[in-house]
Amino acid sequence: MMNMKVKNRISNTVIYIFLSIMVIIWLLPIAWLVLCSLREEAGADLSYFIPKTWSFKNYIDLTKTDTFFFPRWFGNTLFVAVFSCILSSLYVLMVSYTFSRLRFKIRRPLMNLVLILGMFPGFMSMIAVYYILKAVNMTQSLLALILVYSSGAGLSYYVAKGFFDTIPKNMDEAARIDGASQNQVFWKIVLPLSKPIILYTILTSFMAPWMDFIFVSVIMKDNYQNYTVALGLYRMLERENMNTYFTKFCASSVLVAIPITALFISMQKFYIEGVTGGSVKG
Amino acid sequence: MMIKSQIIETPKRKTGSFNNLFKTIGKSLSYGDWATKLTFFIMGFGCFCKKQFAKGILYFLSQVAFIFICIFFISKFLPNFGSLGTVPMKKVWDEIEQVYINVQVDNSMLILLYSLISILIILVFAFLYLSSLKSAWTAQENIKNGIKNKTFLQDIKALLDEKYHTTLLSLPSIGVIIFTVLPLIYMILIGFTNFDSDHQPPAHVFDWVGLDNFKTLLSGSAPISKTFGKVLLWTLVWAVFATFSNYFLGMFLAMIINKKGIKLKKFWRTMFVITIAVPQFVSLLTISRMLAETGLINTWLEALNIIEKPLPFLTQGWLARIVIIIVNIWVGIPYTLLIVTGILMNIPQTLYDSARIDGASAFKMFIKITFPYVFFVTAPYLLTQFIGNINNFNVIFYMTGGGPASLNYFQAGETDLLITWLYDLTVTFSDYNIASVIGIMVFVICAGFSLIAYNLTASAKREEDYQA
Numbered sequence: 001m002m003n004m005k006v007k008n009r010i011s012n013t014v015i016y017i018f019l020s021i022m023v024i025i026w027l028l029p030i031a032w033l034v035l036c037s038l039r040e041e042a043g044a045d046l047s048y049f050i051p052k053t054w055s056f057k058n059y060i061d062l063t064k065t066d067t068f069f070f071p072r073w074f075g076n077t078l079f080v081a082v083f084s085c086i087l088s089s090l091y092v093l094m095v096s097y098t099f100s101r102l103r104f105k106i107r108r109p110l111m112n113l114v115l116i117l118g119m120f121p122g123f124m125s126m127i128a129v130y131y132i133l134k135a136v137n138m139t140q141s142l143l144a145l146i147l148v149y150s151s152g153a154g155l156s157y158y159v160a161k162g163f164f165d166t167i168p169k170n171m172d173e174a175a176r177i178d179g180a181s182q183n184q185v186f187w188k189i190v191l192p193l194s195k196p197i198i199l200y201t202i203l204t205s206f207m208a209p210w211m212d213f214i215f216v217s218v219i220m221k222d223n224y225q226n227y228t229v230a231l232g233l234y235r236m237l238e239r240e241n242m243n244t245y246f247t248k249f250c251a252s253s254v255l256v257a258i259p260i261t262a263l264f265i266s267m268q269k270f271y272i273e274g275v276t277g278g279s280v281k282g
Numbered sequence: 283m284m285i286k287s288q289i290i291e292t293p294k295r296k297t298g299s300f301n302n303l304f305k306t307i308g309k310s311l312s313y314g315d316w317a318t319k320l321t322f323f324i325m326g327f328g329c330f331c332k333k334q335f336a337k338g339i340l341y342f343l344s345q346v347a348f349i350f351i352c353i354f355f356i357s358k359f360l361p362n363f364g365s366l367g368t369v370p371m372k373k374v375w376d377e378i379e380q381v382y383i384n385v386q387v388d389n390s391m392l393i394l395l396y397s398l399i400s401i402l403i404i405l406v407f408a409f410l411y412l413s414s415l416k417s418a419w420t421a422q423e424n425i426k427n428g429i430k431n432k433t434f435l436q437d438i439k440a441l442l443d444e445k446y447h448t449t450l451l452s453l454p455s456i457g458v459i460i461f462t463v464l465p466l467i468y469m470i471l472i473g474f475t476n477f478d479s480d481h482q483p484p485a486h487v488f489d490w491v492g493l494d495n496f497k498t499l500l501s502g503s504a505p506i507s508k509t510f511g512k513v514l515l516w517t518l519v520w521a522v523f524a525t526f527s528n529y530f531l532g533m534f535l536a537m538i539i540n541k542k543g544i545k546l547k548k549f550w551r552t553m554f555v556i557t558i559a560v561p562q563f564v565s566l567l568t569i570s571r572m573l574a575e576t577g578l579i580n581t582w583l584e585a586l587n588i589i590e591k592p593l594p595f596l597t598q599g600w601l602a603r604i605v606i607i608i609v610n611i612w613v614g615i616p617y618t619l620l621i622v623t624g625i626l627m628n629i630p631q632t633l634y635d636s637a638r639i640d641g642a643s644a645f646k647m648f649i650k651i652t653f654p655y656v657f658f659v660t661a662p663y664l665l666t667q668f669i670g671n672i673n674n675f676n677v678i679f680y681m682t683g684g685g686p687a688s689l690n691y692f693q694a695g696e697t698d699l700l701i702t703w704l705y706d707l708t709v710t711f712s713d714y715n716i717a718s719v720i721g722i723m724v725f726v727i728c729a730g731f732s733l734i735a736y737n738l739t740a741s742a743k744r745e746e747d748y749q750a
Contacts, residue, residue: 008543012541012543012544015538015541015544016544018538019538019539019550022535022554023550023553023554025612026553026554026557026612026616027553027556027557028572029565029568029569029572029612030556030557030560030565030568032568032572032578033564033565033568044571044574049578091453091454091457094450094451094453094454095450095451095454097450098446098447098450098451102446102447102450104447107447110451116729117458117462117463117466119669119725119728119729119732120466120721120724120725121673121700121701121704121721121724121725122673123675123701123704123705123708123721124466124469124704124717124718124721124724125462125465125466125468125469126465126708127469127708127709127714127717128395128464128465128466128468128469128472129461129465131391131395131468132395132460132461132464132465135392135395135396147457147461148461150457151457151458151460151461151462152457152458152461152462153454153457154454154455154457154458155458155462181439181442181443181446182442182443182444182446183442183443183446183449186446186450207561210561211561211562211563213563214675214705217709218709230561230563233563233564233567234563234567237567237571246571249567250568253561253564253568256561256564257559257560257561257564260559260560260561261556261559261560263559264558264559265552265556265559268555
């Protein structure tokens with residue numbers, strides 16, 4: 001019996017050591033990012049990890065406008081994120097509710113169509129989207145970004161539909177018997193019960209514009225004024241800017257990561273429910 | 283005669299709605315009153331005469347709008363759809379400046395795009411036209427049968443009730459049609475043209491070439507085709523390694539954190555999960571800096587005398603491939619950790635207790651209890667991960683950008699996946715036709731895997747039914 005305990009203790013110690021090493025590896029890049037952002041010496045590749053001189057210079061520099069307009073980019077991204085988040089969340093909820101609760105003739109065909117659309121790589125049509133925007137003279141504008149981000153949102157309805165499927169149907173049937181229209185059922189009965197999935201949808205669609213670099217770079221080209229942070233940060237790391245701007249890149253990355261991380265941690269529960277939705281019912 | 287009518291009768295049930303439609307048209311042609319018949323020429327006339335004024339006017343306005351669109355838009359582009367234009371530029375004498383200037387005549391790209399939009403408009407109009415006929419006929423029938431026709435207000439109310447799906451889906455589908463379906467069809471059609479870097483509008487026109495692009499890509503001899511083979515192979519290898527390494531390592535991590543007696547479970551998990559919250563482009567660009575030849579990792583390894591000169595982590599073909607798979611583990615494990623943890627908690631503890639009484643080892647319990655349980659629940663997730671990895675753009679793009687470039691490849695690098703190659707071909711090299719064909723190939727591959735997996739899970743489900 002004693003032997004078992006000793007064995008268990010040894011294996012637990014091994015696990016603790018292993019976990020600590022793994023955590024260090026996982027946090028190393030993030031720690032380095034934060035340290036670099038607080039480093040006064042410029043340059044991308046230094047042979048030491050801990051800064052020699054600490055300062056907030058990089059953060060303060062971000063507010064000064066030279067070739068990079070970080071405050072403006074941050075504002076742009078926030079603007080796009082808020083509006084595309086509102087639109088996308090509405091779209092996702094509308095589509096997923098329709099497919100989950102309402103029955104109509106072309107429901108199955110439509111769902112299959114969405115499935116097929118999803119199998120084409122998204123980048124394939126990116127250039128065509130650019131030309132469509134160009135035809136209506138809307139390239140290089142933030143409005144275009146909002147439209148593009150939100151318009152496709154309805155296609156990723158699966159998670160929310162999975163949630164709506166779990167809400168018992170007899171609730172809305174009872175309401176229907178009492179004379180409520182489908183519209184009332186949606187707004188007054190099902191939506192109030194769907195707080196987790198609404199939060200999840202809002203969270204994911206709010207985060208998307210902060211992360212996307214590809215569409216912005218195709219749509220914005222060289223209009224620095226309307227960049228979002230992702231694209232601006234990427235520009236900072238181009239070869240000719242690398243050494244001058246690396247520490248500033250780190251500082252602005254930290255600034256971008258903080259709100260997203262905070263949002264994520266506070267809504268982690270819903271995110272996990274959303275991600276695991278279908279799979280963790282066991 | 284009997285037999286014939288039977289033959290006609292049979293398929294009616296299958297294509298019910300279509301038949302109903304033609305029946306309505308036929309009936310309104312032969313039995314319709316003059317107002318219904320006139321609806322064939324003036325949309326909404328039938329409704330208008332049956333006192334459904336608002337509805338009738340709306341139908342009529344849509345017809346007027348369509349005629350205008352036809353004259354000013356469709357007639358300019360759709361007739362050129364077959365040729366995609368012949369003359370890109372024309373020299374025109376400018377009286378004021380006294381010089382010849384180039385004037386755009388045919389822009390193939392716009393012709394193709396606007397033709398598609400025209401076809402879309404025509405389809406929408408056809409739908410409206412048929413529905414106007416149908417409502418004229420219904421209105422007539424209702425009056426004949428003594429049923430009151432619906433007022434406009436009732437029609438609007440129906441949109442919030444029994445036709446609520448139309449209301450909810452209308453806005454999202456307009457967005458999807460304009461920014462997803464239309465561009466997608468446009469790009470697929472480009473795959474059948476020669477719209478490459480040598481045929482760029484407005485200076486040049488491009489043309490339909492049939493299946494030529496597919497032939498070049500799949501022939502096996504052209505440089506493009508050889509590159510396609512190599513890139514495809516690496517894409518599949520990558521997808522397999524990326525998916526399974528994440529899956530098993532993530533599962534392992536979840537299990538040791540979940541082990542009895544390990545404290546601070548929540549802390550350990552959060553430490554890993556935090557990396558999900560940091561935007562991928564930030565973390566990946568940082569890691570790629572750390573791995574650069576003069577980067578932090580190389581400096582450390584040199585300082586520790588482990589290596590003599592910097593390792594080309596991201597600039598040497600095979601090493602770069604391995605490094606990318608490892609970095610992808612860094613990216614992906616937290617997700618697996620999240621999912622598997624949830625499942626592990628759901629496994630009934632009694633299973634383990636009875637196994638322990640029977641004297642099963644930890645390894646045996648994993649093989650016989652944990653793994654089957656987790657695998658069964660996560661099979662669909664595994665498939666989406668696999669397809670997601672075939673289309674995994676971020677890791678490759680931010681780490682190596684597809685590089686190192688190689689002379690053996692056609693405008694691709696050694697770590698390029700099909701999807702990053704597609705990106706380069708469109709954004710950097712403007713070879714849209716080849717990019718389009720690659721996109722179609724990716725679709726075929728993904729659809730193929732999904733179909734196989736769907737059949738497998740369908741049979742698995744049947745088995746479950748059987749067991750229950």
